[in-house]
Structures are given as C-alpha cells and as structure tokens.
Amino acid sequence: MSHLDSLNPAQRSAAEHTTGPLLIIAGAGAGKTKTLTHRILNLIKSGIAPEHILAITFTNKAAREMADRVRALLATEASVRHGAKAGEPFVATFHSLGAYILRAEHEATGRGTHFSILDDDDTNRLLKQAIIAQQLDPKQFEPRRLKNAISREKGELLTAETYAARVGNEYFPRIVAGVWKEYERLLVQEKAFDFDDLILHTTLLLSERPDIRAKYQARWTHIHIDEYQDTNVAQYKLSKILGGDQHNICVVGDTDQSIYGWRGADFRNMMIFEEDYPDATVVLLEENYRSTEHILAAANDIIKKNKVRKDKTLFTNKKGGEKISIVSTLDEREEARFIAKTCRDLITQGVSPKDIAILYRANFQSRALEEGLLARDIPYQVLGVKFFNRMEVKHVLAYIRAALNPDATADIARILNVPTRGLGKTTLAKVLAGDEASLPPATKEKVASFRTILADIARAAETYTPSLLIRYTIKQSGLEEMFLKDREEGEERLENAYELVALGSKYDTLPLGEGIATLLSDAALASDQDSLGTHTKKQVDAVRLMTVHASKGLEFPYVFITGMEQDLFPHRGFDGPVRNPEREEEERRLFYVAVTRAEKKVWLSYAHMRTVFGSKNVNTPSEFLMDLDEAYIETAEEIGGDEEDTEQHEGERMIEYL
DNA sequence: AGGATCTGTCTTTTT
DNA sequence: GACAGATCCT
Numbered sequence: 001m002s003h004l005d006s007l008n009p010a011q012r013s014a015a016e017h018t019t020g021p022l023l024i025i026a027g028a029g030a031g032k033t034k035t036l037t038h039r040i041l042n043l044i045k046s047g048i049a050p051e052h053i054l055a056i057t058f059t060n061k062a063a064r065e066m067a068d069r070v071r072a073l074l075a076t077e078a079s080v081r082h083g084a085k086a087g088e089p090f091v092a093t094f095h096s097l098g099a100y101i102l103r104a105e106h107e108a109t110g111r112g113t114h115f116s117i118l119d120d121d122d123t124n125r126l127l128k129q130a131i132i133a134q135q136l137d138p139k140q141f142e143p144r145r146l147k148n149a150i151s152r153e154k155g156e157l158l159t160a161e162t163y164a165a166r167v168g169n170e171y172f173p174r175i176v177a178g179v180w181k182e183y184e185r186l187l188v189q190e191k192a193f194d195f196d197d198l199i200l201h202t203t204l205l206l207s208e209r210p211d212i213r214a215k216y217q218a219r220w221t222h223i224h225i226d227e228y229q230d231t232n233v234a235q236y237k238l239s240k241i242l243g244g245d246q247h248n249i250c251v252v253g254d255t256d257q258s259i260y261g262w263r264g265a266d267f268r269n270m271m272i273f274e275e276d277y278p279d280a281t282v283v284l285l286e287e288n289y290r291s292t293e294h295i296l297a298a299a300n301d302i303i304k305k306n307k308v309r310k311d312k313t314l315f316t317n318k319k320g321g322e323k324i325s326i327v328s329t330l331d332e333r334e335e336a337r338f339i340a341k342t343c344r345d346l347i348t349q350g351v352s353p354k355d356i357a358i359l360y361r362a363n364f365q366s367r368a369l370e371e372g373l374l375a376r377d378i379p380y381q382v383l384g385v386k387f388f389n390r391m392e393v394k395h396v397l398a399y400i401r402a403a404l405n406p407d408a409t410a411d412i413a414r415i416l417n418v419p420t421r422g423l424g425k426t427t428l429a430k431v432l433a434g435d436e437a438s439l440p441p442a443t444k445e446k447v448a449s450f451r452t453i454l455a456d457i458a459r460a461a462e463t464y465t466p467s468l469l470i471r472y473t474i475k476q477s478g479l480e481e482m483f484l485k486d487r488e489e490g491e492e493r494l495e496n497a498y499e500l501v502a503l504g505s506k507y508d509t510l511p512l513g514e515g516i517a518t519l520l521s522d523a524a525l526a527s528d529q530d531s532l533g534t535h536t537k538k539q540v541d542a543v544r545l546m547t548v549h550a551s552k553g554l555e556f557p558y559v560f561i562t563g564m565e566q567d568l569f570p571h572r573g574f575d576g577p578v579r580n581p582e583r584e585e586e587e588r589r590l591f592y593v594a595v596t597r598a599e600k601k602v603w604l605s606y607a608h609m610r611t612v613f614g615s616k617n618v619n620t621p622s623e624f625l626m627d628l629d630e631a632y633i634e635t636a637e638e639i640g641g642d643e644e645d646t647e648q649h650e651g652e653r654m655i656e657y658l
Numbered sequence: 659a660g661g662a663t664c665t666g667t668c669t670t671t672t673t
Numbered sequence: 674g675a676c677a678g679a680t681c682c683t
C-alpha cells in the first residue's frame with residue numbers, strides 16, 4: 001500500500017511527477033496541499049535528499065501547515081524515517097526565505113546579520129523623515145502614498161537608481177524618485193530592510209552574483225511554489241532563478257483565487273507558465289472535496305462571469321445540501337444580531353463554535369459583529385490582533401534589536417524613554433544626531449545609563465538562549481517594574497511579555513545567535529492574520545471572524561458572508577466613477593473565495609443602512625446577489641430573531657427616523 | 659519634559 | 674467615533 005493510494009488520479013499524477021516543470025491548477029478545495037505534501041514525500045522516497053527540497057508559500061500559516069503535514073507524512077513512512085533525520089525540506093514564505101538568504105549573505109549586503117526588518121509603522125516613519133529631508137511637506141506628500149508607490153516599484157524589481165533613471169519629467173514620479181533615494185540612504189544607515197527589500201535584494205543578489213546563485217541552486221534542486229497566481233514580478237523572477245537550469249519547478253495555484261492584484265500580484269504569471277517552460281506537465285484538479293453541490297453551483301456561477309481566466313468547473317460528489325440563505329437586515333446591528341442568534345442556535349444543536357466563520361470585506365465591519373456576539377455570550381476570536389503588535393511586546397523586542405543593532409534608530413526612538421527616564425524629544429533628537437556632547441550633564445548621565453542597559457543586553461545575548469535573553473531583557477530594561485506599577489493594564493502586559501519568553505524557548509535549540517536572529521525576523525514577518533500568538537495562546541473553540549482575504553486557504557462547515565452591499569462588496573475603491581474591469585473581476589474572485597470556504601451552509605447578509613464613520617449610509621444589495629440562481633438560494637423571511645430583539649428594533653427605528 | 663486637550667483623518671484588502 | 678499628531682498648558 002503506497003501513500004499515493006489515497007489520491008485521486010489527477011492528484012496522483014501530480015504527486016508522481018518528479019523531474020521537470022509541473023503546473024498544478026488546483027480549484028478551491030481540490031486537495032492542493034495534500035497533493036503537494038504527497039509529492040514531496042514521493043520525491044524523498046525516490047531518492048531526493050529532503051534538504052534539497054524547497055517549498056515556498058505566501059503566509060506563515062501556510063508554511064507552518066505545509067511543514068507540519070510533510071513531517072507527519074514522513075513519520076508514517078518507515079522507509080524514509082532514517083533519511084529524514086538527515087534533513088528536512090526547507091519550507092518558507094517568500095519573505096522569510098529572503099530574510100534567510102540575506103542574513104546568510106550578509107557579507108554581500110553590508111547590513112550585517114542583525115539587520116532590522118521594518119514593519120509598516122517603521123517604514124512610514126522613515127519615509128516621513130525622508131520626505132522632510134527633501135524639504136517637502138509630509139501632509140502634502142503622505143508617507144503612506146509614497147510607500148505604496150515605492151512598494152509597487154520594488155515589486156517590479158526596480159531600485160531607487162533604476163527608477164530614477166527611468167522616470168522622465170513628470171511631477172509626481174520625480175518626487176517619488178527623490179524621496180526614495182533618501183529613504184534608501186536611511187535604510188542603509190539603519191542597517192534595515194523593508195518587506196519588499198527582502199525579495200527585491202534577494203532577487204538582485206542572486207541575479208548579480210553567479211557564485212551565490214550557484215550555491216542556492218545546488219542546495220535546492222526541487223522547488224515548489226504555492227499560490228503561484230499571487231506572485232509579483234520580483235517573486236516570479238526569484239522563482240525562475242531558483243528553478244535554475246534543471247527546471248525542477250512545481251507551481252500550484254488557481255487563477256480564480258487571485259485576490260492580491262492590488263499589491264502587484266499578477267495571475268498571468270500562472271497563465272504563461274507553459275510558455276516559460278514549454279516542456280511543462282499540466283495537471284488540473286477539479287474535484288472539490290469540501291463543499292456541497294449547492295455551494296459549488298453558486299461558486300461556479302459567480303466565477304464564470306469573469307472574462308480573464310482559465311476555464312474550469314469544479315464538481316463534487318456531495319449532492320444537494322442546504323441552500324444558500326440570503327438575509328436582508330435593517331442595519332449592521334441587526335445583521336450582527338441575526339448572525340449571533342443563528343450561531344447560538346447552531347451551537348445549541350451541537351455545532352462546535354470553531355466550525356463557524358464570519359467573513360467581511362473590510363476590517364471595520366468586525367466591530368458591530370463582535371458586539372452582537374458579545375451580547376449573546378458567544379465565544380469568538382478575531383483574526384487580526386497581532387501579538388507582535390502589542391505595545392509591550394514591541395518594546396521588549398525593540399530593546400533586544402537596539403542592543404544587537406546599534407544603528408536601529410527606530411528602536412532607540414521607541415524605547416529611549418520607556419520606561420520614563422526623563423528623556424524627551426529634544427534629547428532623542430540629539431542622541432539620534434550623534435550630538436550627545438551638547439547635552440546637559442544630568443541628561444548625559446541618564447543617556448549613559450540607558451546605553452549601559454543596551455550593553456548589558458548585548459553581552460547577555462552572547463551566552464543566553466533566546467528565552468533567557470528575553471526574560472533578562474524584561475527585567476533589565478525596567479519594563480517589568482513599569483508594568484508592575486500600572487494597576488490597570490500592567491498585569492496583562494506583563495503576561496504578554498512573558499508569553500514572549502515562552503515563544504522564545506522554541507528557538508532555544510538553534511545555534512547561539514542564530515536563535516535570536518530567527519526569532520526577531522519571524523516576529524517582524526508575522527502577519528496580522530497568522531498571529532504566531534496561536535502558538536502561545538491556546539487554540540480556543542470559538543467562532544472565527546476575519547476578512548475574506550484572510551480566509552483564503554481555510555475551510556469551515558458554516559460560513560456567514562456579511563455586508564453584501566453595493567460598494568462594500570464589491571468594494572468600490574478610491575478610483576472614483578471610472579469602472580475598472582480588472583478590479584471588478586478581482587472583487588468577483590474575492591466573492592468566489594468567500595463562498596468556496598464553506599462545507600455545508602452559507603449565509604449572505606446585507607444591511608440597508610450601515611454606519612461608516614459615524615454617518616449612516618443607505619445601501620443597495622450587492623450586484624453579486626443577482627448572479628445566483630433560484631435553484632440553490634432561499635430568502636430568509638424573518639430577520640432579527642426573538643421578540644426581545646424585535647422590540648429593541650422598533651425603538652431604534654423610531655430614533656433613527658426622528 | 660510631559661500631560662491634557664483639541665483637531666483632522668481614517669476604512670479595502672497584507673507580506 | 675477612534676486614534677494619532679499637533680498644540681497648548683503646567
């Protein structure tokens with residue numbers, strides 16, 4: 001009995017393919033990860049050393065799942081158990097792979113092994129600095145806007161120099177070029193990379209340095225890339241380089257689930273794979289194992305309206321099933337009340353809360369939904385509270401980073417006066433400018449004692465494991481004392497800080513130095529959505545709330561898709577009245593992703609009135625609802641729920657109409 | 659230096 | 674209607 005016996009013929013042909021380029025077009029719920037993990041196992045059984053295998057995903061969550069499943073599969077195979085000990089496949093996200101290579105090749109980058117990885121806030125701050133340095137007004141030229149512009153160009157593999165050389169005399173591009181150049185100077189000065197740099201610099205390094213390129217091409221002979229439809233130019237190029245001359249490159253994806261066009265992803269990369277590699281084998285996975293017939297019929301109807309796609313039609317063996325409910329409500333509070341009540345009913349019937357997901361287009365929608373769930377005492381968890389974004393966690397990490405990378409001004413700025421040391425704006429400016437000599441003696445002393453703390457931490461890092469170092473930092477920095485004094489939130493903050501210690505212990509077995517460096521880079525790359533916090537916080541049995549974007553790759557028996565209103569979903573961007581067909585198709589793909597998350601039942605809800613920003617907007621139902629067929633939908637007759645609720649509504653209605 | 663108060667902006671989606 | 678940033682006040 002082979003491990004391949006559990007696969008269907010299409011999956012099996014993909015898993016058995018070992019040499020040359022392979023394109024797997026995998027519909028939603030078609031067993032993509034299963035196929036990929038079995039392919040990896042098959043490669044290992046066919047004699048490829050595990051450490052020669054690379055798998056790249058987009059999210060940490062996906063990487064973790066892939067690694068876990070490969071490990072689990074390997075464990076069941078007695079024949080490879082010994083071989084596996086020698087090494088494991090390298091599973092990483094594009095960003096963490098970049099960070100890994102840039103750290104290993106620090107001699108070429110010149111930014112050391114402890115370079116900072118700037119998060120959004122840091123990037124904005126540095127850009128603002130650059131804007132001011134260019135004698136521009138940061139209010140007129142918002143850092144955010146410039147960041148988007150630069151980010152997009154970096155994704156197209158452009159640098160400050162190549163961009164400047166390319167732009168003509170247009171006003172805004174010239175501004176961008178100027179700010180970008182200064183921003184780049186600051187990055188080098190701080191020994192930092194932003195998110196896009198991790199891929200950009202890695203790709204450039206590998207294309208410019210044949211020696212380094214050869215090293216990684218020899219190391220990874222078999223490449224896998226998940227969610228290939230979401231690659232941008234830089235990632236596409238990096239994939240090609242890593243594929244080397246052997247072309248043992250396997251890409252998996254689904255053009256219908258491409259939802260990141262707005263940040264430079266181009267699903268055409270997937271459509272041209274066969275041109276890039278004319279000898280490519282193509283496998284189509286169309287059998288869906290997740291959803292019922294009704295849900296799949298709806299999904300197929302939704303996506304077939306798109307013009308730019310590779311045609312494919314999912315099918316399932318799960319005939320019939322529950323119809324999709326369309327729920328009309330007065331406003332977002334009533335919508336939330338309906339959902340909360342339905343959740344309560346499901347739970348009463350024995351459904352586990354974690355089997356229910358509530359999806360929305362934009363984050364702000366979560367608030368009303370949370371209030372609704374809270375009112376009915378339904379356990380819930382919002383994806384998006386980032387453990388590493390908590391103040392206290394940021395502060396602890398900032399101390400460690402500042403200790404290891406004295407050029408990390410972002411971190412120094414963050415912690416110089418936390419806890420309060422009587423060092424304010426003026427002092428900070430002088431410290432950052434290197435002008436400590438002109439400080440008053442008393443202040444000078446305070447700065448010196450701050451520096452002593454950093455030196456202590458740096459020294460501790462030479463011998464302590466990550467978890468010990470974090471523990472030491474919490475105490476030595478004075479943060480612990482500060483938390484203990486704060487009666488209100490201090491306890492929770494301290495708890496979070498110590499959760500970081502627990503998390504750090506996962507890195508204790510790595511070689512000294514490498515452990516803390518990996519922890520810091522993982523922390524920087526941990527996204528809102530896949531909070532590494534799930535490692536530390538218990539996986540609770542709770543209803544999941546998340547954006548549709550965040551739901552990609554997940555599945556739930558019961559799914560509520562909320563805010564089905566025109567201009568919210570499909571969302572109308574800031575493009576104004578111009579209808580952009582590409583964006584519209586992406587919104588449709590997003591809706592397709594949302595519907596295909598469900599196994600058993602889907603509710604689509606919309607509100608006639610929605611408060612956005614304090615002001616009430618009147619909405620019409622989403623145009624997407626018109627594309628659904630009577631055959632598989634039903635309209636919920638009553639909304640709101642029990643009498644108590646209805647009474648409340650009447651009251652509200654009156655107030656609203658006054 | 660640091661807190662208190664006021665103002666304007668924000669909400670599309672994320673590594 | 675929150676939250677950051679600016680400004681004012683102690």
